[in-house]
Structures are given as structure tokens and as C-alpha cells.
Amino acid sequence: MSDYFQGVDPIAFEGPDSQNPLAFRYYNPSEMVGGKTMAEHLRFAVCYWHNFVWEGNDPFGGQTFERPWFPADTMELAKLKADAAFEMFRILGVPYFCFHDHDVRPEGATLAESHARLNEMADYFEKKMANGGPKLLWGTANMFSNRRYMSGASTNPDPDVFAYCASVVKNCMDVTHRLNGENYVLWGGREGYETLLNTDLDRELEQMGRFLSMVVEYKHKIGFKGAILIEPKPQEPTKHQYDYDVATVYGFLKRFGLEDEVQVNVEQGHAILAGHSFEHELAMARTLGIFGSIDMNRNDYQSGWDTDQFPNSPSEATLAYYEVLMAGGFTTGGTNFDAKLRRQSLDAEDLIAAHVGGMDVCARGLKAAHAMLEADALEGPRRARYAGWESDAAQGMLAKGATLEGIAATAEAKDLDPQPVSGAQEKLENIVGRFI
Numbered sequence: 001m002s003d004y005f006q007g008v009d010p011i012a013f014e015g016p017d018s019q020n021p022l023a024f025r026y027y028n029p030s031e032m033v034g035g036k037t038m039a040e041h042l043r044f045a046v047c048y049w050h051n052f053v054w055e056g057n058d059p060f061g062g063q064t065f066e067r068p069w070f071p072a073d074t075m076e077l078a079k080l081k082a083d084a085a086f087e088m089f090r091i092l093g094v095p096y097f098c099f100h101d102h103d104v105r106p107e108g109a110t111l112a113e114s115h116a117r118l119n120e121m122a123d124y125f126e127k128k129m130a131n132g133g134p135k136l137l138w139g140t141a142n143m144f145s146n147r148r149y150m151s152g153a154s155t156n157p158d159p160d161v162f163a164y165c166a167s168v169v170k171n172c173m174d175v176t177h178r179l180n181g182e183n184y185v186l187w188g189g190r191e192g193y194e195t196l197l198n199t200d201l202d203r204e205l206e207q208m209g210r211f212l213s214m215v216v217e218y219k220h221k222i223g224f225k226g227a228i229l230i231e232p233k234p235q236e237p238t239k240h241q242y243d244y245d246v247a248t249v250y251g252f253l254k255r256f257g258l259e260d261e262v263q264v265n266v267e268q269g270h271a272i273l274a275g276h277s278f279e280h281e282l283a284m285a286r287t288l289g290i291f292g293s294i295d296m297n298r299n300d301y302q303s304g305w306d307t308d309q310f311p312n313s314p315s316e317a318t319l320a321y322y323e324v325l326m327a328g329g330f331t332t333g334g335t336n337f338d339a340k341l342r343r344q345s346l347d348a349e350d351l352i353a354a355h356v357g358g359m360d361v362c363a364r365g366l367k368a369a370h371a372m373l374e375a376d377a378l379e380g381p382r383r384a385r386y387a388g389w390e391s392d393a394a395q396g397m398l399a400k401g402a403t404l405e406g407i408a409a410t411a412e413a414k415d416l417d418p419q420p421v422s423g424a425q426e427k428l429e430n431i432v433g434r435f436i
């Protein structure tokens, strides 16, 4: 047992008037929202990397956090880290966590030793996850930190790196499967290029497509029932990343015939980096039928950098969960806080407070979004806006057999002169404001 959090009690729901900084004011796990509890809707997960691995460094300065398990370069320290992580999961009462292989074990001297260490940590996790412990939302492999990946993972010009990645992902999928993970994520931080001058785009995309196809085949071979998720991001660390945004990923999946096999894990900060809003990316995923899961954080809107801050905007959360609900809610996915403290937030308690605040913001967003749907507050006006399309004549224009020249002839015969109608954006924004 770890006591890194020095006896902080499990966080309780105390309601909106509570003055206790370590209490939930909105997240009440057992409260029903529609047909499901808040816990079932939100499916919160804590990420291992930002909380227990990141040392507080930025491009201008090094470590600010002092954690007893740093530098976690031995298996003993890796286990101490795991003890603290599971202590925090218990305090927060989150149902899920997520990790990269690299977060949980020090890399071995050989590939075989790295695998053995990951398997040993999985044994350690298995015990902590038994008897109602937290479950694994997703596992993933870190194929971006080590210098061997500097020119790409599956898109590397060196076929040995491609083969190395196959081994890393296979082992990580095996472990995710063994721990009953509900998804497996691929985020391609180095899958892209710095300069076209040294890049064979054609080959790299083909390599990435083959790699993903083999991942899907392997999933079926081992009977992994979870979803394979790609996490889009336009850049950072790579200048041009291939999984730019949801629409780009969809095009890629279509090209390789994987659109029914792979979904997306949409991250708020990545949407901003791609020049979109979070709700745009979620709506796109839902519309294209590839909505999977979310990484919930926020970006600093000035910095142009993936700052991974904890969400604190109820209005942004409302629009995000509105899209999640419109997609039918999560199935295997959930709300993963891919968010980190600011580097001056040194205390163990800061880790707890950050999640408590984030969970509360998401709970507010969920409740507002649900209420908006129940009241038909946005869907009603939206239906009215497109009502013209419900007529047989209008639908006929979209039916097979309709032709451009046929429609043109009708328009000309009727001497059409369409009159613009207000989009009423401000009225709709006011409606949203009423629900937040």
C-alpha cells in the first residue's frame, strides 16, 4: 500500500454548495441522467503518463516535481509508482485508467527484457485490478519517445524499426487483452514528416496502412473484443502528422478498407491544434460512424501548443457531451483525462484537485447536454431548418436516377427564386447558455 496521498479520503459528492476543495460538487456517480448513471455515461479514466511519469519539465527548464518513485528506472520504483497510481485511482473513485508500456516499466536492455518487464507489471496490475479495482480503458505503446523512433514508427525508412514496432505493439496488445482492456489506442506522434526533401510519402502511407491492417488482423486472432482507436493530431512532435484530424483519418481508413474496424479517440487539444473545435471533431466522427472515445483536456488558446490542461469550461464540456450523446453515448470508449498539472503545482493534492475539478466540469456538461436533448432545444430548431427536405419532391432530388439536368429543368420551369432565412445563431447560443 502506498501513502503518497497521505490519507486523503475517497472523494465524496457533497453538492454544489460545498466549500470543500476535495469534494465533488456536480459529479455524483450514482445519479441518474436519462437511463444511465453519471458514472456509466462518463466512464472516467485517469492517464498514467501525465500524472506519474512527467517530471514537470518544459523546453526551458527541467524537473520541478519530486515524487518518491522518480526516476523510476528500476522495477522496484516502477512498482512504487504503480502503488501511488492505484492509490489515486481509489481516492478519485474512477472506474478506469490508461497507460503506455513506457509509462509503467523501465525499458530493458533488450526487446525481450522490455517485454518481460511489461508482463511483470501487468501481473502486478492484475492483482490491484481484481475485486472491483479500476479497469483498463485502453492500453497503448509509446513509439515516439525513444530516439529509435525519431524518423517514424511504422513509417520509418528503416524496415527494422517497422519490425521492432510490430513486436512492441503485439506485446502491448497482448497485455491490454490480458488486463481486459476495453480499447487499444494508436497515436502516431512520429508518423509524419519534418521535410518532404527526405520523405517518400507514398511508401510511408503504404507502410502505415499495412501496419494498421495487421494490428486489426491480430486483434481478431487473439479474440480481443475491444475497439482499435486512432487518435488524430495534426502536428507536434512531428511537423506534419498523417493522422491530421478525424476527416483525414477517415479517408485513410477508407483507403485501406478499415473504416468498419477502427474508430477514433478524439482529443480536445488536438482538435484545437487542427484548427477545429472539439465539437466539430466529435460531430464529424459521429457522422462518419467512427466515434470511439475522448481525451478530455483543453488547450491554451494563445500558445498554439498541446498544453494538456484539465478542462474547466462548462460550456465547452456541454457542447462536447452533446455530441457524445448524439452519437449514442460511449460503448467501449470513455472520458480519459489526458491532462497534466502546471509545473508549479507541486503537491500530491494538486493531482487530486485537478481531477476533481475536471470530473465536475464534465458532469456539468453531461447534465446540460442531456437536458438540452430532452427539451429538444437544439434539435427542434434544427429539424425546422431542414424541414423543406422532408417533402417527396426534395427527397427525389437525392434519389438514384435523379440527374443534374432534370433538376435544372424543374428549377427553371418553376422559375425558382429562393429567399434566405435567418440562421438565428445568437438565439441558439442563448438557448445553450440557459442550460449550462
Ligand code: XLS
Residues within 6 Å of the ligand: 100, 140, 185, 187, 231, 233, 267, 295, 306, 338
Ligand atoms: C499526445 C497524445 C498521447 C496519446 C496517447 O499528444 O495525446 O498522449 O493520447 O499516446
Ligand code: NI
Residues within 6 Å of the ligand: 267, 269, 270, 306, 308, 338
Ligand atoms: Ni495530446
Ligand code: NI
Residues within 6 Å of the ligand: 231, 267, 295, 338
Ligand atoms: Ni491523447
